[in-house]
Amino acid sequence: MATVSVCQYYPGGFSFENCKRNALLEADINKLGFSSPAARKTGTTICGVVYKDGVVLGADTRATEGMIVADKNCSKIHYISPNIYCCGAGTAADTEMTTQIISSNLELHSLSTGRLPRVATANRMLKQMLFRYQGYIGAALVLGGVDCNGPHLYSIYPHGSTDKLPYVTMGSGSLAAMAVFEDRYRPNMEEEEAKRLVRDAIAAGIFNDLGSGSNIDLCVITKGKVDYLRPHDVANKKGVKTGSYRYKHGTTGVLTKTVTPLNLEVVEESVQTMDTS
Amino acid sequence: MNTRGLRSQLKDSVPVTGLCPQAGPYGVQDSLRRGFSSVKNELLPSHPLELSEKNFQLNQDKMNFNTLRNIQGLHAPLKLQMEYRAARQIQRLPFLPSSNLALDTLRGSDDTIGFEDILNDPIQSEMMGDPHIMTEYKLGIL
Numbered sequence: 446m447a448t449v450s451v452c453q454y455y456p457g458g459f460s461f462e463n464c465k466r467n468a469l470l471e472a473d474i475n476k477l478g479f480s481s482p483a484a485r486k487t488g489t490t491i492c493g494v495v496y497k498d499g500v501v502l503g504a505d506t507r508a509t510e511g512m513i514v515a516d517k518n519c520s521k522i523h524y525i526s527p528n529i530y531c532c533g534a535g536t537a538a539d540t541e542m543t544t545q546i547i548s549s550n551l552e553l554h555s556l557s558t559g560r561l562p563r564v565a566t567a568n569r570m571l572k573q574m575l576f577r578y579q580g581y582i583g584a585a586l587v588l589g590g591v592d593c594n595g596p597h598l599y600s601i602y603p604h605g606s607t608d609k610l611p612y613v614t615m616g617s618g619s620l621a622a623m624a625v626f627e628d629r630y631r632p633n634m635e636e637e638e639a640k641r642l643v644r645d646a647i648a649a650g651i652f653n654d655l656g657s658g659s660n661i662d663l664c665v666i667t668k669g670k671v672d673y674l675r676p677h678d679v680a681n682k683k684g685v686k687t688g689s690y691r692y693k694h695g696t697t698g699v700l701t702k703t704v705t706p707l708n709l710e711v712v713e714e715s716v717q718t719m720d721t722s
Numbered sequence: 723m724n725t726r727g728l729r730s731q732l733k734d735s736v737p738v739t740g741l742c743p744q745a746g747p748y749g750v751q752d753s754l755r756r757g758f759s760s761v762k763n764e765l766l767p768s769h770p771l772e773l774s775e776k777n778f779q780l781n782q783d784k785m786n787f788n789t790l791r792n793i794q795g796l797h798a799p800l801k802l803q804m805e806y807r808a809a810r811q812i813q814r815l816p817f818l819p820s821s822n823l824a825l826d827t828l829r830g831s832d833d834t835i836g837f838e839d840i841l842n843d844p845i846q847s848e849m850m851g852d853p854h855i856m857t858e859y860k861l862g863i864l
């Protein structure tokens with residue numbers, strides 16, 4: 446009875462059993478010259494701006510896997526609660542799972558308090574979780590929403606620090622987008638002006654950063670109403686082919702033509718009924 | 723709350739010997755039940771987060787009890803710890819995983835979802851312990 450069997454149940458959560466094995470494998474693979482598979486990131490431009498009645502969040506829609514575009518139309522604006530939405534940059538799986546966990550927790554919390562959740566609550570939950578994992582969860586988020594105290598916008602970094610600002614950008618295209626914001630932002634804008642500003646900021650990120658591309662998604666959050674515009678603008682249309690490489694009928698001249706009928710006998714015929722229940 | 727005092731407490735609760743395999747009944751590594759041992763496995767954690775995650779619940783509880791003691795006096799954490807101890811004893815047979823509902827309610831984690839509920843849920847683990855061996859292990863006969 447050589448058993449290294451389970452003698453007691455271990456609590457759930459992250460399991461670090463394979464870390465040593467992975468480190469060994471990584472070293473071996475690098476010696477042979479290959480590279481281990483990379484996580485899918487969202488080399489991204491995401492941004493948000495506070496205007497007169499609420500918050501406008503914007504994001505591009507390209508997901509990259511190293512140097513390859515993995516998804517041409519992924520959705521980076523995640524739902525947290527009916528009045529709070531969150532854009533995510535960094536490792537795609539991390540942003541997805543983190544926002545879903547926080548959304549569930551916020552729903553339970555709001556059922557327990559009986560009130561609409563506040564943006565500050567979501568911010569506090571996110572920063573405590575990200576700090577607990579010391580930056581190993583690679584999620585850089587732009588959190589925006591409207592609650593009983595008005596519109597709020599936060600940016601949350603992977604290590605757990607947060608900033609509360611009137612306009613924020615994150616992701617690889619954040620510098621391009623921030624340049625547009627710094628030039629044209631002013632407090633208490635109208636909705637159309639704010640949407641145009643966010644659209645131009647994301648477009649700057651799309652055209653000047655290799656990691657961002659495809660369409661522009663917008664999310665306009667006001668008190669009692671959310672407009673999820675997906676896509677708001679198709680910035681990169683795929684080009685139309687100008688020529689065709691097919692040959693026309695009659696390009697090749699026919700010299701001779703012979704028809705040979707093949708005599709086939711029916712040997713066996715069987716009927717199989719499909720289970721279409 | 724004295725944060726410097728808290729820091730020294732945290733250092734104490736994350737001991738390097740926490741990675742050492744627990745000694746068997748004779749004080750030596752129990753190869754039959756836990757497999758072979760290696761010094762490298764025991765000295766260093768395989769991931770920087772491993773130690774902090776192992777002790778996370780413990781550290782949270784310590785911090786909360788400290789705050790409670792400073793605010794309400796010594797009786798509050800003592801009473802709570804007594805209730806925790808009682809709740810922790812409500813288990814099923816050794817080979818059946820327990821939901822720990824009473825303990826969760828006391829801690830307040832019955833209305834929160836974390837990674838421990840999604841990843842590696844012990845109720846859905848692929849390996850099932852042999853009931854006989856687990857009962858014998860629990861009773862110390864094995």
